Amino acid sequence: MTAYRYRALNPQGKLVRGMLEGDSERQVRSQLRVQSLRPVEVAVANRPEPSSSTWSAPLLRRGISAGDLALLTRQLATLVQSNLPLDEALQAAAQQNRSARIKGTLLQVR
Incomplete structure (x- = not known):
């Protein structure tokens, strides 16, 4: 399994960040939806984090x-x-x- 870094919106619309492990980006996005989060960005954790811009x-x-x-x-x-x-x-x-x-x-x- 690969570690993924994510940014997602919670049900109140607040941006949350975290890490999840999964077999693919698609699986991680699915896991986030199950947790009532709307994925904004999902990326492999060992890649450099993109700048906010x-x-x-x-x-x-x-x-x-x-x-x-x-x-x-x-x-x-x-x-x-x-x-x-x-x-x-x-x-x-x-x-x-x-x-x-x-x-x-x-x-x-x-």
């Missing part, structure tokens, strides 16, 4: 809640899994979002 810290620093970020991530995943091109998925997510800050960020990424 590489995932979502800029959005969180500007006042976007972890819950909103999780919802946005789920929306984008659903749209992309339905074979919608990424630029159209970003446009659709921006149109559906009430936050001007999130809309602007999505449109800039697009």
